[in-house]
Amino acid sequence: MLLPFFNWLNGLPVSQAIGSSIWIYPLVQAIHLVFLALFAGAILMVDLRLLGVTLRSQSMAQVARDARPWLIAGFLGMVCTGIPQLMQNASREYYSEYFWYKMYLIAFGLIFTMTIRRKVSQGTESSPASKVVGLVSIMVWGSVVVNARLIGLFT
Amino acid sequence: MADFLMPLHDLFFWVSEMPSSIAIRESLYVSPYLTVSHVVSMCIFAGLIVMMDLRLLGVGNMRTPFSEVQRRLFPWQMLGMGMSSVTGLTLAFADPMRFYVNIFFWTKMLVMVLAGINAMAFHFITYNSVVKWDSAANTPFGARLSGALSIVMWAVVIVSGRLIPYNWFQNS
Numbered sequence: 001m002l003l004p005f006f007n008w009l010n011g012l013p014v015s016q017a018i019g020s021s022i023w024i025y026p027l028v029q030a031i032h033l034v035f036l037a038l039f040a041g042a043i044l045m046v047d048l049r050l051l052g053v054t055l056r057s058q059s060m061a062q063v064a065r066d067a068r069p070w071l072i073a074g075f076l077g078m079v080c081t082g083i084p085q086l087m088q089n090a091s092r093e094y095y096s097e098y099f100w101y102k103m104y105l106i107a108f109g110l111i112f113t114m115t116i117r118r119k120v121s122q123g124t125e126s127s128p129a130s131k132v133v134g135l136v137s138i139m140v141w142g143s144v145v146v147n148a149r150l151i152g153l154f155t
Numbered sequence: 156m157a158d159f160l161m162p163l164h165d166l167f168f169w170v171s172e173m174p175s176s177i178a179i180r181e182s183l184y185v186s187p188y189l190t191v192s193h194v195v196s197m198c199i200f201a202g203l204i205v206m207m208d209l210r211l212l213g214v215g216n217m218r219t220p221f222s223e224v225q226r227r228l229f230p231w232q233m234l235g236m237g238m239s240s241v242t243g244l245t246l247a248f249a250d251p252m253r254f255y256v257n258i259f260f261w262t263k264m265l266v267m268v269l270a271g272i273n274a275m276a277f278h279f280i281t282y283n284s285v286v287k288w289d290s291a292a293n294t295p296f297g298a299r300l301s302g303a304l305s306i307v308m309w310a311v312v313i314v315s316g317r318l319i320p321y322n323w324f325q326n327s
Contacts, residue, residue: 040198062219
């Protein structure tokens with residue numbers, strides 16, 4: 001259903017320009033990873049706090065509030081560097097199962113992070129519920145990374 | 156490659172001829188999955204290093220005293236470092252000659268050493284005065300310098316690591 005859209009995306013002059021330069025695509029890929037580190041750090045620090053294994057002298061809410069701007073910055077940075085990569089490769093990535101796993105996991109991760117995780121991280125002390133949320137968050141975002149890396153390796 | 160790397164040539168070549176190195180190199184799945192694990196480890200290590208650096212710069216995680224951020228994240232950073240080292244060393248072990256001729260690989264190694272020196276310098280110099288600025292609104296110049304250098308250097312490590320497959324300058 002989305003194939004015409006992906007082909008159109010791939011055919012745009014901008015996408016072609018990205019593809020025909022030897023530098024742009026690799027550099028965008030590399031910068032994507034730098035933003036990944038920022039995003040992962042902001043996610044992980046809060047998740048480890050939700051699990052009750054680090055920064056226990058601070059409340060969960062405090063750690064989560066401190067992390068939020070970096071979480072958002074990291075995510076936006078990855079969107080801005082992810083879209084050009086997709087554009088250049090759209091017709092191929094459409095057929096990659098890992099690409100779609102990644103997209104579904106991101107959709108789930110975003111909703112989960114903005115609703116349940118956000119609610120739970122407003123608490124003070126970690127609880128069984130916050131531990132489950134922290135674990136789910138680590139597993140979902142970890143799976144995003146794994147599937148993302150597999151797109152390039154097995155497509 | 157540059158002459159000063161020549162002493163390493165024999166070592167890298169010797170490793171590349173080892174049956175275990177050849178076995179990993181010729182396996183279809185080991186290297187890809189090591190690469191994936193390496194990226195996951197990088198997230199743990201670099202992510203938590205950046206969280207600490209933002210605190211050093213005085214722009215992030217300011218609700219927590221620096222020593223607290225440093226002490227509590229340290230074991231997790233070391234876990235990430237351990238995992239990246241194991242996966243990274245195995246990747247290098249599996250195909251040493253590919254990395255030996257790669258400018259981005261050597262850039263990454265060099266900058267990692269510099270980042271290590273920066274961390275040590277911070278630990279043995281600036282960190283001694285931590286009680287004076289642990290919860291202060293502004294961190295001292297030394298702390299901000301270390302934090303900025305660390306972010307820049309680890310970003311260069313990540314970028315040059317990702318560029319290893321694109322060996323534009325290979326001439327051997």
